Amino acid sequence: MAVTIFTQTSCTSSKKALQWLKENNISFTEKRITSDQLTLPEFKLILSMTEDGTDEIISTNSKDFKNLNCDINQLSIQELYDIVKDHPKMLRSPILVDEKRLQVGYNDMDIRRFIPRKVRAYELYEMQRLSLEG
Amino acid sequence: MNTIQIMPAPPSPTTTLSRPIELYVFIDPLAPNSWDLQAIIRKLQVNYNQYFTLRFVLSTELASLNVACQRVNSCNSEYEEIDVSHPVLPSIAVKAAELQGKKAGYRYLMKLQEYVLLNMKNVRSCSTLLEIAKEANLDIQEFQTDFQSLEASRAFQSDLCITREMDVEEVPSFVFFNENIEDEGLKVSGNYSYEVYEQILEELLDGELICQQPPSVEELFKRYHTLSTKEVASIYNITEQTADRELKKKMLQQKVDRINYEESSLWRLK
Numbered sequence: 001m002a003v004t005i006f007t008q009t010s011c012t013s014s015k016k017a018l019q020w021l022k023e024n025n026i027s028f029t030e031k032r033i034t035s036d037q038l039t040l041p042e043f044k045l046i047l048s049m050t051e052d053g054t055d056e057i058i059s060t061n062s063k064d065f066k067n068l069n070c071d072i073n074q075l076s077i078q079e080l081y082d083i084v085k086d087h088p089k090m091l092r093s094p095i096l097v098d099e100k101r102l103q104v105g106y107n108d109m110d111i112r113r114f115i116p117r118k119v120r121a122y123e124l125y126e127m128q129r130l131s132l133e134g
Numbered sequence: 135m136n137t138i139q140i141m142p143a144p145p146s147p148t149t150t151l152s153r154p155i156e157l158y159v160f161i162d163p164l165a166p167n168s169w170d171l172q173a174i175i176r177k178l179q180v181n182y183n184q185y186f187t188l189r190f191v192l193s194t195e196l197a198s199l200n201v202a203c204q205r206v207n208s209c210n211s212e213y214e215e216i217d218v219s220h221p222v223l224p225s226i227a228v229k230a231a232e233l234q235g236k237k238a239g240y241r242y243l244m245k246l247q248e249y250v251l252l253n254m255k256n257v258r259s260c261s262t263l264l265e266i267a268k269e270a271n272l273d274i275q276e277f278q279t280d281f282q283s284l285e286a287s288r289a290f291q292s293d294l295c296i297t298r299e300m301d302v303e304e305v306p307s308f309v310f311f312n313e314n315i316e317d318e319g320l321k322v323s324g325n326y327s328y329e330v331y332e333q334i335l336e337e338l339l340d341g342e343l344i345c346q347q348p349p350s351v352e353e354l355f356k357r358y359h360t361l362s363t364k365e366v367a368s369i370y371n372i373t374e375q376t377a378d379r380e381l382k383k384k385m386l387q388q389k390v391d392r393i394n395y396e397e398s399s400l401w402r403l404k
Contacts, residue, residue, distance in 0.1 A: 041285050044233040048289065051187075053235035077234060077276045099292040100189065101156070112315045113156065119300045119309055119319040122334070 003028040003114055006046070006095040009035065013106035014094040020111055033088040043081045046095055049102035054080065056104055057091055064090040155186035155338060156311040160193045160302045163224050163243060167325070169251045171306050172244065173365045174328045176358055180369055181345045182335060186310075189236075190243060192225045192290060193297035193305055219259040222290075227263040229289035230280035231272055241270040241359070248360050252395065312338045328368075351380065355390060355403040363399050 003021065005028050007014035021028045031042065050056045054072055059065060064087040072080060084091060096103040096114065103110055159175060161168060179188070201221065224246055232239030245266045246257060255262045260281075267277045280286050300309050300321065308322040308331065322334065336343050348354065348369050355361065367377035381401050384390045393400040 041283075044280070044285060047235050048229075048233045048239070049236065051236050053238070077273050099296060100158075101187070109313075113311075115315050117311060117315060117317075117319055119321050121301075122320045122322045 002026075003096055003098045004042075004045075005030050006038070006042075006091070006093070006097075007032050008089060008091075008093040011093045016108075017094045017096060017106045017111060020106075020108070021114075024115060026114055033091065038081075038085050038088060038091075040078075040081055043084060044077070046097060046102065047077070049097050056102070057095060059090060059092045062090050153185060153187050154313040155335065157186045157188050158191050158296070158300070158309040158311075159188065160191045160297060160300075160305050160307040160309070162194050162305045163192060163228055163246055164194070164221070164250055164257065165305060166250070168247050168306075169362070171325070172247060173362065173368070174331065176361075176365065177328055177369055178331060178335070180348050180354070182332075182343060183346065185335060185339060185343070190228075190240070191296050191302075192228060192293045193302060194222070194225055195305075217259050217261045219256060221258050223260060223263060224257050225290050225293075226286050227267070227281060229293070230277055230283070230286040231267065231270065232289065233280045233285060234272055234276060238270070238272055242266060242272065244359065245270045248400075252393065252400075308334075310334060310338055351384060352389070355401070360393075360400055360402045362395075363401070366401070 003026055005014070005017060005021065007018065007030055009032065018028075018030065031038070046057060047053060058072060068083065068087070068090070070083075075083070092104045094104075094106065096111070098114060101113060103113070159171075161171065165171075175188070178186075228239060228243050228246065231242030246263075249255060249257050249262065249266060255265075257263065257266070263281070264274075264278070267274060300319065302309070302321065302323070304323050306325060309319050310322070311317075311319045320334065320338070322331070332343070349357070351366070354366070354369065363374055363378050363381060366381060367374045370377065372380075378399070381390065381392075381399075384401070385392055389404055390401045391404055393402060
């Protein structure tokens with residue numbers, strides 16, 4: 001699965017992240033949630049990659065969130081989605097997600113996680129050495 | 135000199151900034167030895183949570199999934215209930231639970247493994263999987279919808295893709311990625327002792343690990359819900375006898391329940 005990036009209009013971090021993805025030849029799909037409504041499967045995909053559900057992705061400083069004046073921990077997922085789809089600006093931006101991880105905001109070190117990497121087997125002798133040391 | 139300053143935008147919050155290691159643990163949720171593996175993972179989390187993010191990847195042997203679906207019909211007085219049972223269903227259920235967040239998925243996985251360990255019910259059947267969702271405190275309505283959704287089965291397929299992509303051929307396997315993107319990920323296949331994983335972590339971080347203080351027993355049970363005597367002893371570096379004594383006290387205080395399991399005990403938050 002390629003990277004999906006959820007962006008918002010006039011968001012500098014979104015622009016930086018898009019620029020970075022292009023420069024590093026990483027295939028991605030952009031979804032601008034301020035003009036193209038977030039779908040329920042997309043919202044759930046994001047949720048599934050968060051540690052704690054909503055804390056990481058909701059911008060508690062945003063005007064949209066403050067105006068709502070509600071305790072999101074009391075809401076069901078469906079109720080929360082209904083609010084988020086109509087008030088996309090209460091989400092942090094950008095949100096990058098692939099099948100392995102989620103990243104919120106732009107940080108030039110962390111975004112490098114999206115560069116594909118190879119895996120090598122840890123050699124048995126290395127393991128034996130560790131067992132002896134341990 | 136007071137001049138008007140444009141405030142620089144605060145750095146965007148990120149989720150992994152302070153955690154340099156990405157850890158993938160490949161498991162078969164129905165494997166009988168998964169409880170021992172969980173004990174190792176929990177100890178790593180308790181001691182070194184600040185260093186790594188954890189992602190469970192379900193990699194059930196495909197051949198074992200290739201069996202016919204069973205329908206278990208049970209008649210009750212008012213209506214006929216049809217319960218479906220298949221070995222792929224537990225994996226789909228974990229992915230459905232995960233759609234409510236990683237922690238929800240983890241709670242579900244642990245509850246499922248507890249059922250497997252205690253061999254209480256057929257965990258391949260829809261009715262048991264739903265019961266586990268209730269016990270894991272999930273949003274039940276959402277879970278039921280997701281359990282039958284395309285998203286949950288896609289999420290499971292995606293796990294199988296990661297298994298292939300990282301050349302994982304046996305469960306359990308651990309794959310570690312450090313911060314340095316030029317380095318390859320390190321794959322550790324098979325079961326090893328806690329110390330081996332600890333050493334690898336140290337090697338990858340290239341420095342001495344700082345072990346966190348374990349939380350209080352209450353906190354520990356809030357986090358993991360069910361623990362064995364051996365696990366508690368290992369986390370607090372005390373003998374099993376001492377752990378058993380302390381846990382008995384908690385039982386008398388009505389805080390935990392004891393479940394006898396083989397020669398040992400499991401303790402469950404009340």
